[in-house]
Amino acid sequence: MKAAIVGVTGYSGLELIRLLNQHSQIEVAEIYATKEIGRKISDLYPHLKGICDLEIQEFKAMNIIQNTDLVFLATPSGVAKEVSKIFVAHDFPTVDLSGDHRLSASSYQKWYGKGAADSEVLDKFTYSLAEFTSDQGKFISNPGCYATATELALIPLLTSQKIDLDTIIVDAKSGLTGAGKKLAESSHFVNVHDNYMTYKLNQHQHIPEIVQELQQFNSDLEHIQFSTSLLPINRGIMATVYVKVTDDVTDEEILELYQEAYADKFFVRIQNGLPDLHDVLGSNFTDIGFAYNPVTKVLTVVSVIDNLVKGAAGQAIQNVNLAWGFEETNGLLAGPSYL
Amino acid sequence: MKAAIVGVTGYSGLELIRLLNQHSQIEVAEIYATKEIGRKISDLYPHLKGICDLEIQEFKAMNIIQNTDLVFLATPSGVAKEVSKIFVAHDFPTVDLSGDHRLSASSYQKWYGKGAADSEVLDKFTYSLAEFTSDQGKFISNPGCYATATELALIPLLTSQKIDLDTIIVDAKSGLTGAGKKLAESSHFVNVHDNYMTYKLNQHQHIPEIVQELQQFNSDLEHIQFSTSLLPINRGIMATVYVKVTDDVTDEEILELYQEAYADKFFVRIQNGLPDLHDVLGSNFTDIGFAYNPVTKVLTVVSVIDNLVKGAAGQAIQNVNLAWGFEETNGLLAGPSYL
Amino acid sequence: MKAAIVGVTGYSGLELIRLLNQHSQIEVAEIYATKEIGRKISDLYPHLKGICDLEIQEFKAMNIIQNTDLVFLATPSGVAKEVSKIFVAHDFPTVDLSGDHRLSASSYQKWYGKGAADSEVLDKFTYSLAEFTSDQGKFISNPGCYATATELALIPLLTSQKIDLDTIIVDAKSGLTGAGKKLAESSHFVNVHDNYMTYKLNQHQHIPEIVQELQQFNSDLEHIQFSTSLLPINRGIMATVYVKVTDDVTDEEILELYQEAYADKFFVRIQNGLPDLHDVLGSNFTDIGFAYNPVTKVLTVVSVIDNLVKGAAGQAIQNVNLAWGFEETNGLLAGPSYL
Amino acid sequence: MKAAIVGVTGYSGLELIRLLNQHSQIEVAEIYATKEIGRKISDLYPHLKGICDLEIQEFKAMNIIQNTDLVFLATPSGVAKEVSKIFVAHDFPTVDLSGDHRLSASSYQKWYGKGAADSEVLDKFTYSLAEFTSDQGKFISNPGCYATATELALIPLLTSQKIDLDTIIVDAKSGLTGAGKKLAESSHFVNVHDNYMTYKLNQHQHIPEIVQELQQFNSDLEHIQFSTSLLPINRGIMATVYVKVTDDVTDEEILELYQEAYADKFFVRIQNGLPDLHDVLGSNFTDIGFAYNPVTKVLTVVSVIDNLVKGAAGQAIQNVNLAWGFEETNGLLAGPSYL
CATH class of the missing domain: 3.40.50.720 (NAD(P)-binding Rossmann-like Domain)
Structure with a gap:
């Protein structure tokens, strides 16, 4: 082909x-x-x-x-x-x-x-978050990088009735490749290196994409608070999600929720503890971990991807594999480089 | 001396x-x-x-x-x-x-x-957040680095009655010097470089310090949700604070609140827009900026410091200057290196 | 297998x-x-x-x-x-x-x-620099990382009679993975980041390995001047070789020399201009470039590899492929990640 | 003033x-x-x-x-x-x-x-390498960054009759601020980070500056071999100098040579062992170290500076201090930030 x-x-x-x-x-x-x-x-x-x-x-x-x-x-x-x-x-x-x-x-x-x-x-066009799209069709709209990390972190919770939908806050961070090749002050090495900066707060174009997709899973969702920052690295996104639960939950309940949601999804891994960027760099994996704080009733969910693979080219190939009936992992088996 | x-x-x-x-x-x-x-x-x-x-x-x-x-x-x-x-x-x-x-x-x-x-x-001992301590005394307990950044970001809000105290979430990030000189897997160059990892979630020892200090300003505060992550850099802390306001606010109101709180404080600067780490590295400044989102009613406040200066040695000297009646800025006038 | x-x-x-x-x-x-x-x-x-x-x-x-x-x-x-x-x-x-x-x-x-x-x-054991070993045998001694980059840069010159053997100087630089996982002051993130340090000058254990191997190609070689430094990155080695030529040469002659030497070697690429680390990271390639300075009669040759791939695991697999008669590129076709 | x-x-x-x-x-x-x-x-x-x-x-x-x-x-x-x-x-x-x-x-x-x-x-205009200029005059031409590091490393050797002038090779490396603020592919964060690249080989405009200045100390010098590379950091230059000695030397002789040359120069420090960039970042110091290899008769001299301080603004102020009769260190006493 x-x-x-x-x-x-x-x-x-x-x-x-x-x-x-x-x-x-x-x-x-x-x-x-x-x-x-x-x-x-x-x-x-x-x-x-x-x-x-x-x-x-x-x-x-x-x-x-x-x-x-x-x-x-x-x-x-x-x-x-x-x-x-x-x-x-x-x-x-x-x-x-x-x-x-x-x-x-x-x-x-x-x-x-x-x-x-x-x-x-x-x-x-069909918006095709690979893990949740059954029929990609001939015209595939591949999700955004921040959107992929955030949606995969939140979907199991949205269908669970366990969270207060009005309290979702996402603090997302990306390496510089996420900002593209354009020459700009904000991509000059000297300005990025040894720095950490928040940009497009409340204005990032992935916000409506995320809300639109998440509403497919829970139509009561109205909005999310979403911030994006630049890490002084080339690749990788971490979406840190904070959300209040409606009733106390246990770590076991949450674990079960995620394990069920992704039971047969090769490219989503539920990790013990919180994943870091090294766990996925270079690969098509999305790694997810979480921790519940009974004092504040806040559940923290951390989701990491390589923004150029699962957040772009990798998921595009995964979508093609699914649409054409190839092995889902074809071309995507290279493991994380780890370091 | x-x-x-x-x-x-x-x-x-x-x-x-x-x-x-x-x-x-x-x-x-x-x-x-x-x-x-x-x-x-x-x-x-x-x-x-x-x-x-x-x-x-x-x-x-x-x-x-x-x-x-x-x-x-x-x-x-x-x-x-x-x-x-x-x-x-x-x-x-x-x-x-x-x-x-x-x-x-x-x-x-x-x-x-x-x-x-x-x-x-x-x-x-007197816990001496320099900007809010009038009498340091002879025995000074110098605040922690995360605590300094977080407290200076939150104090003006706590006395304002504008926020829902139950909704405070702090996503804080630090360079590696914050973790000390100890040799550990988590401080090995290869594991930190090109990575971003969250640690001690809900367990960081600065949590009770922050809550204890903030309660001096609003005794109704019960807890905060607080996360700490490691940036692949040497110096610098950013505390990103998310909090729901009780009634709609305007950017002007918030600006006024902060400008009043820090009107005569040389080492706290209220910036237009959100500050980044470069604005303070090498200096004793705390730079604060914010943005309000009327859609989610979440106010985001960003506070940055150099963890070794304002977050440690610099504030210690500032406290001594105040206690001994020296010029507050003595020894601390070196501006941010910026790059 | x-x-x-x-x-x-x-x-x-x-x-x-x-x-x-x-x-x-x-x-x-x-x-x-x-x-x-x-x-x-x-x-x-x-x-x-x-x-x-x-x-x-x-x-x-x-x-x-x-x-x-x-x-x-x-x-x-x-x-x-x-x-x-x-x-x-x-x-x-x-x-x-x-x-x-x-x-x-x-x-x-x-x-x-x-x-x-x-x-x-x-x-x-057979020391097996893959490109120059015809019979690996059953017991393969895989070359060192610095040694691989340096030997591949120098071998074509050594057999050429074009250089003054007494003038070879190699300024080699490596990312931190080359120094191994041991916890040490010299591998602590804070000491490596934003730094560049030269170590083991005249004492690196790859010096005798390089000389021993190069003498197979020109027995008149007695020694090389060799320095090693640490780059604040995880992967990659650049060996910069300086050598005086005996008679003036042209860039075309040198190009021809290298192209002939590596005509049928998939994993050695002669680049126009000087290669940088990004050209090979994550891959088994060795990229080589050069520039001649007629003023000083010094030829500069730059050779880059990924120290963990061509400098370790990748070449080991390449050697096994050659020894067992598999396709030389089996398992090694992943291209450089570039960024 | x-x-x-x-x-x-x-x-x-x-x-x-x-x-x-x-x-x-x-x-x-x-x-x-x-x-x-x-x-x-x-x-x-x-x-x-x-x-x-x-x-x-x-x-x-x-x-x-x-x-x-x-x-x-x-x-x-x-x-x-x-x-x-x-x-x-x-x-x-x-x-x-x-x-x-x-x-x-x-x-x-x-x-x-x-x-x-x-x-x-x-x-x-007077070209004013601060340590070797007795009368700056009213019009000061401040030396280049690479030139400063290289000249201070070589001057004591040039007046010593101990080296073969035809064999000087300088492998110099600089952080990105040395390349200026211009937006270019070569200064885009993604291209610089995790990379190391050699540029302007044999063509850097500091070559004639260095030769011209060094000829003041030894008119027999005709040329130097000089390479420049970009380190993935913001500040700092290391000039690594390789030179053949004419007769065997001892480390003590070389040490004495340098200590005499810089006996009364506050801003030049002769270090035991080879200095690294952290030793000088943020300060106006030039740190110099060396090692002699009796096997190859090559002396290696390493010189490090902060390119924006001793390599630019700092030396300019030092020159003004000397010309106007201020304390040489006025405005320049901030020590290296080290980390």
């Missing part, structure tokens, strides 16, 4: 190359970007020499449709919604890693500050 | 040397440790060559009492409470940077897991 | 698990360590949950000989030379990742400061 | 503010930049709140000449040479931290790739 990647020089695009190189059924056949057309990707990114030496092509949707079986859109938000039109028109399998097909049109307009995808296009 | 430092080779002891070198009234005259007796501190720590070339002495309280005017205890918890006895007996000015004289005896026993200081010794 | 790993909890042991998990012909069947006997490795290292849940066993050579086909010794130097005796006695395939079977007995005694392996054991 | 800073928002400009805040004789009275005119520097850089709240002014040389006593040029190379004209014309004391007045006109043209300062301006 041949795949094209559009927006290959972004972090998600490069990660797709890295992971698909290990996939037994999918081959990266064509790569597209807006710059450096005609150059070998391995000349620009020497780490790819001998791994992927394809030439970067100028985007032509029809080439993709004629030559490949599937397209990954690893473009920035705002671009994917334009690019996807023609693929939808030709009923051509598309996986969008951007935020363009995740939200309702009005919500997208509000949080992304630009016009949403056309409704006939938007309606084709 | 001559000072002795006991436990000079710990991070707080070394930081006292660095800062007192800039003090116009206090000279480090004697230094004590349990190892390397008789060696020059600058042979062990070559960065001190030409700055402090004193020999390390074996602890003898009477030497300190006879030769100096003031002693800083930069020893681990459990040691200071033994060492302080003789200084109290001789009414000799003592500043304890450890946790040994902060808590009530029963609380210390519970959270530190060992017997507390004798009550006649304990009673002599 | 079943493999046992002795010393599984060291960095090389853990990396063997990570890489062999991707190998189609070799399965990790038994794991051994000196501590935590009877516990699941994934309880101690939660990142392995679902990937390797074997129990740690107490070392019993006969178990390994009876139950498996091959043993990897990932033990510290000084241990492997004892452990290997019985495997040699039973003619059981052994790969030693330590330094115990690399040097002549007298050289080992001098540089490691302890007695060497018995000569009948030592003689069985 | 009042000082103006031109180019205040660069790293050197900000560091001048930090250090001059501690100076008893010099006050920062005016600050200039090309952007954000009219805004308070502490609004742009909140870490300066309460330390320096001056407004940024648009550059007008006559204002500076009328209102202040001294100007620091912390502008990029290419700007200072234009700006300095009017100050020279008015015989107004000027310290240039850029490279514009360090080289001969022809050398500047060759290495900086642009036209040099006018010769009547250039002739007025």
Whole structure:
């Protein structure tokens, strides 16, 4: 099966190359970007020499449709919604890693500050949190990185009637790859190193995505308090969730709740104690742990992922595996590098 | 004025040397440790060559009492409470940077897991959060690092009647110097670098210290939810405080509240927007910022300090300056290094 | 084919698990360590949950000989030379990742400061720099990390008659995993972070290993100047080689020299310009680049590897692949993570 | 004494503010930049709140000449040479931290790739390596960061007749602040973190500066081999110097050589063993250590500085102190932060 990647020089695009190189059924056949057309990707990114030496092509949707079986859109938000039109028109399998097909049109307009995808296009896409989507369909909207970590941490609680829905607070932290390749003061090495900064407080575009998805599991949920900060590292997200329980709970009850929810989900691991980033870096795992405080009646749930794997390229491949009937783990078996 | 430092080779002891070198009234005259007796501190720590070339002495309280005017205890918890006895007996000015004289005896026993200081010794010490202590006295118990950042963030709110006391959640993060010099798996470079880990959740010994101090400002407070994590950096603490307000507030009201509370406090700065660690590293400042979310009625307050300065040696010197009537900023004017 | 790993909890042991998990012909069947006997490795290292849940066993050579086909010794130097005796006695395939079977007995005694392996054991082992060893044999002595990077950088030059052998200077730098898991002041996070320190200057035990191996390619070589420093990162080695050329050379001549030397070597890539660590991290590649300075007649050659992969576990697997006739890249195709 | 800073928002400009805040004789009275005119520097850089709240002014040389006593040029190379004209014309004391007045006109043209300062301006400036300049004069050209570390390491050897001048190799490494604030791929956090990269090999503009200065001490010197690499940290330079000795030397001889050369120089410390970056960070010290290898006849000398202090703003202030007859250490007594 041949795949094209559009927006290959972004972090998600490069990660797709890295992971698909290990996939037994999918081959990266064509790569597209807006710059450096005609150059070998391995000349620009020497780490790819001998791994992927394809030439970067100028985007032509029809080439993709004629030559490949599937397209990954690893473009920035705002671009994917334009690019996807023609693929939808030709009923051509598309996986969008951007935020363009995740939200309702009005919500997208509000949080992304630009016009949403056309409704006939938007309606084709299925938001596919891999562990909770039974039918990915032909048009997959891959979840955001913060959203993935947060949703997987909260879904078992939302269906449990054990928590006060009005008290959910998420303190999420991400490595710098989550902020993309753009050159900015906030991504200059000197400003990030030895620092920790909170940004987009109450304004992050993953907030409506999380609420919208969680409402599928409990329609009484109205909002969450959500903060995002930058860790001085490259990869990794930790979502720390605080929530008041309605009645006292025991650690055993909570453990059972999570173990049941993820009993047959290979890529979600319930850990003893709280997981740290090293447990998942480089892999497609989501590790979850928790601790209950009977004094404050606050349950703390910690969820960690690699933002470029489970939070982007890895989950996209997992979704394709599920949609096409491949082994769920195909291309995704590389364990965490740990260090 | 001559000072002795006991436990000079710990991070707080070394930081006292660095800062007192800039003090116009206090000279480090004697230094004590349990190892390397008789060696020059600058042979062990070559960065001190030409700055402090004193020999390390074996602890003898009477030497300190006879030769100096003031002693800083930069020893681990459990040691200071033994060492302080003789200084109290001789009414000799003592500043304890450890946790040994902060808590009530029963609380210390519970959270530190060992017997507390004798009550006649304990009673002599004043817990001195510098901005809120009017009379430090002769025996100063210097606050903990997490406690300092958290208390300064919360005190203005506690006296305001604006918040729901039952909803306080503090997500605090610290660089590795906060964990001390002990060799442990959790301080090995490889395990910390590129990682972020939460530890001592609901069990950190600064929890009772914070609650005890905050109750001075609002006796209705019963508890706080408090988590501590390790950032892969050397210095710096950020305390992120989440709290529900009882009625809607405006950013202006909150700003006014904080500006009034810290109007004449040089070392607390209310910043526009949320401060980050770079704003204070190397300095004695506490920077505070906040943002209110009308959707969730959650107020987020962010407070940052350098854990070795305002969180340890710097505040200790500030307390001495206040107690002895020196300029509050003496020895503490070095600005943040920023980068 | 079943493999046992002795010393599984060291960095090389853990990396063997990570890489062999991707190998189609070799399965990790038994794991051994000196501590935590009877516990699941994934309880101690939660990142392995679902990937390797074997129990740690107490070392019993006969178990390994009876139950498996091959043993990897990932033990510290000084241990492997004892452990290997019985495997040699039973003619059981052994790969030693330590330094115990690399040097002549007298050289080992001098540089490691302890007695060497018995000569009948030592003689069985073949030092196997994978790219230059045609017959690995049954007993493989896997090269050191610094040695691998340095030897691959220098071998083409040594056979060329283009350089002054008396002028070779190697300035090598490594991430902290190269220093092992031992708790020490020099591996404490606070001492390493934001630092760069040179250690074991003129005394590193890889010096005789490098000289011994290089002399196979040019017996006139007498010594090299070699320095080692610690980078504040986890993985990666860069060996920067400076050498005077005897006659002026052109960049084209040097390029041709290296391209010929590594024409059919998948895991050595000659890059345009100087490679950096990101080009190889996580992979088994050695990337080499160079630049000639006609003013000083100094040729600079830069060679980078991941010290845990090509510098340890990866090359060990590569050697086994070559020895057993598997595809050379089996288990080793994961590309550099790049970031 | 009042000082103006031109180019205040660069790293050197900000560091001048930090250090001059501690100076008893010099006050920062005016600050200039090309952007954000009219805004308070502490609004742009909140870490300066309460330390320096001056407004940024648009550059007008006559204002500076009328209102202040001294100007620091912390502008990029290419700007200072234009700006300095009017100050020279008015015989107004000027310290240039850029490279514009360090080289001969022809050398500047060759290495900086642009036209040099006018010769009547250039002739007025004195290149002032503080430890070796007896008369700074009114127009001070402050040395480069790599140049400072390298020159102080080599000068004692150059006058000693002990080394082969044709064999000097310098492997220098710097933190990212050395590369300036410009946004570039090479300063993006993700590309620098966990990486180590060599750049401008044989092409760094400090090469002619070093050679020109060293030739003052030994006119037989023709060239040096010099490489520069980026460490994934913010501050600090290590220059590792390798050189062949002509006859065998002892460590004692070398020690004596260095101790004599720097006997009365407060800011140069000869350390036992090799210094590391932590020994000097935040301070104006240059620490030097060495080790001789009788096998290869190579002497290794390691020199470390903080690139923003001794390598820029600190040495500039030291030069002013010397020129104006202030205490040499005024404003520069802050010890290394060590961690």
